[in-house]
Amino acid sequence: MFDEVKSLNEECGIFGVWGAKDANYLTYLGLHSLQHRGQEGAGIVANDGQKLRAYRNLGLLTQVFSKPEYLNSLLGNSAIGHVRYSTAGENKIENVQPLLFDFTDSQLALAHNGNLTNADTLKKELEKDGHIFKSSSDSEVLVHLIKQSQKSTFHEQIVEALNKIQGGFAYLLLTKNELIVALDSHGFRPVSIGKLKTGGYVVASETCALDAVGATFYRDVKPGELITINDKGVKIDHWTTKTQLAICSMEYVYFARPDSNILGINVHSARKRMGAILAKEFPAPGDIVVGVPNSSLSAASGYAEASGLPYEMGLIKNQYMGREFIQPTQELREKSVRQKLAAVKGVVSGKRVILVDDSIVRGTTCAYIVQMLKEAGALEVHLRIASPRFMHPCFYGIDIQEKSELIAAHKSVEEMNQIFGSDSLQFLSEKGLISAIGLKADAPYSGLDMSYFNGDYPTYLYDYESKK
Incomplete structure (x- = not known):
């Protein structure tokens, strides 16, 4: 992400x-x-x-x-x-x-x-x-x-x-x-x-x-x-x-390594299914599919397979940039993004790009990735997100505990699309995510914690109740 x-x-x-x-x-x-x-x-x-x-x-x-x-x-x-x-x-x-x-x-x-x-x-x-x-x-x-x-x-x-x-x-x-x-x-x-x-x-x-x-x-x-x-x-x-089982759905979407199995389900395979279902739910007029390195690559490959489009490496991540690159101002953050990630002009130039990302939380630099692809010659950039809109804070072990931090909590899909400068923007449905993960559990949401997307918390939040 x-x-x-x-x-x-x-x-x-x-x-x-x-x-x-x-x-x-x-x-x-x-x-x-x-x-x-x-x-x-x-x-x-x-x-x-x-x-x-x-x-x-x-x-x-x-x-x-x-x-x-x-x-x-x-x-x-x-x-x-x-x-x-x-x-x-x-x-x-x-x-x-x-x-x-x-x-x-x-x-x-x-x-x-x-x-x-x-x-x-x-x-x-x-x-x-x-x-x-x-x-x-x-x-x-x-x-x-x-x-x-x-x-x-x-x-x-x-x-x-x-x-x-x-x-x-x-x-x-x-x-x-x-x-x-x-x-x-x-x-x-x-x-x-x-x-x-x-x-x-x-x-x-x-x-x-x-x-x-x-x-x-x-x-x-x-x-x-x-x-x-x-x-x-x-x-x-x-x-x-x-x-009552309610394992964090974001483990499958983003946190866990692709080679890990969670409750018997391979993370890479689940992410591929997320991409495939996303392609069926929200096809886009594109020539190639590009994933945002590294956690979105599995979903992007699934989207490409399901849509019958070529999966291309249109973005390259600098593997030697550590957390030190995080900068205090938006201008410096933009420059850091360009050091961390580069568009492959020879791949995206003259193409309609379907850009697949695993999720959007704050959305702070998404616009720069879209802009980067267009500057590299992409004719269109259609943004597809392999999870539902992240609209509610988490209180069970993730560093998002304020609704004000979440762009989807305050902006519509169309408003976000305009902010990012993408030609279209769509998110995987809750039903699609549950189906892609495929947990067989006799519990709400098939045993997944989906509160990030729908605000339905599995437990009373005690000290955090006023923040939800």
């Missing part, structure tokens, strides 16, 4: 290992495969059976672990790791995960993907009881609730704590004795478990990270599950049985 520059960002990616030699390096490799889910900070906590050790810092994974000793010091046969993009809490070192807690009788490390909708209320209550938070993120709330519990066992304390929090969460908890996985009652964020050839287990936000460490897929974590992994194997429990 290049036309957004700094736009839609996932909160993070989580990865865990139990029972494997060189758990620190496996975690590093797993996190590297999840780097697209967060680029602001990274960290790893390793467990040697006696002590948990952590290293974390701001930046990309390779920047955080720039010296061998940073990773080499994290010894043990189990570990958890995290790559972060902040949706709740500032971008500072205190919020980089995993969070490591040292108690008088134990240690506990936590990694969290998602966003709690009642964190502010819980924080205020906990602070009144004397709890002191060392970060401004919502992830720390769970640990304070666990320590507050009067239940007799650690697992009972976790269950009680999980039943007090609301919103989207996938948690990894690491102790000296076990790795614990917990998923919210709607399964907003994907989590999968893999098995290593050596007998150990890995847990990851996406299956592409399982592939990266040579693990075979074992199972997906399901809503409401509380899974314990230790030297005895995998034990599956539930912290609640009141569940």
Whole structure:
């Protein structure tokens, strides 16, 4: 989704290992495969059976672990790791995960993907009881609730704590004795478990990270599950049985890597179907189909196949431009777009171009891409978006929590078409998106969270209720 520059960002990616030699390096490799889910900070906590050790810092994974000793010091046969993009809490070192807690009788490390909708209320209550938070993120709330519990066992304390929090969460908890996985009652964020050839287990936000460490897929974590992994194997429990699947539809549209499978559905294949259905719903008078690199290429190929038009590489992305290119002014952003992306004149000149993008959120630079193609000689540019109009904020782990940020919430399709300078503009229907993903779930919207498009939130929003 290049036309957004700094736009839609996932909160993070989580990865865990139990029972494997060189758990620190496996975690590093797993996190590297999840780097697209967060680029602001990274960290790893390793467990040697006696002590948990952590290293974390701001930046990309390779920047955080720039010296061998940073990773080499994290010894043990189990570990958890995290790559972060902040949706709740500032971008500072205190919020980089995993969070490591040292108690008088134990240690506990936590990694969290998602966003709690009642964190502010819980924080205020906990602070009144004397709890002191060392970060401004919502992830720390769970640990304070666990320590507050009067239940007799650690697992009972976790269950009680999980039943007090609301919103989207996938948690990894690491102790000296076990790795614990917990998923919210709607399964907003994907989590999968893999098995290593050596007998150990890995847990990851996406299956592409399982592939990266040579693990075979074992199972997906399901809503409401509380899974314990230790030297005895995998034990599956539930912290609640009141569940209803509502996995984030934007995982399929944009966030996940194309080579990942989410609940048994390949992301690339789902995106191709989105493009194919879009072509049937909204054909355009074009000569070639061009996708916006990189997340829209699958949908563009699907559109081309369904429409019988050639799929061409009309836009080239500079792969060596990092997040540093994000600029503070619109003029500088426009120049940055031209450095990040280039039109291939020999491909688009004299052609009617059907430009396929996966989504439009803020729409801040879409006009410049259309303009770029026309300056390169495109006769017409017909913009086709492989998802419905993004009109409502997300509160379960994406950095869009204000309706004012969303162009489709304030502009009609025709108004956006005029703003972008495109010759036509159309969006995939909600029905088309649901059909393309193809989840077979006995739940609203076939088990997908479609609230971005229709405002029908699967849960009460608590602290965010006034913002929807």
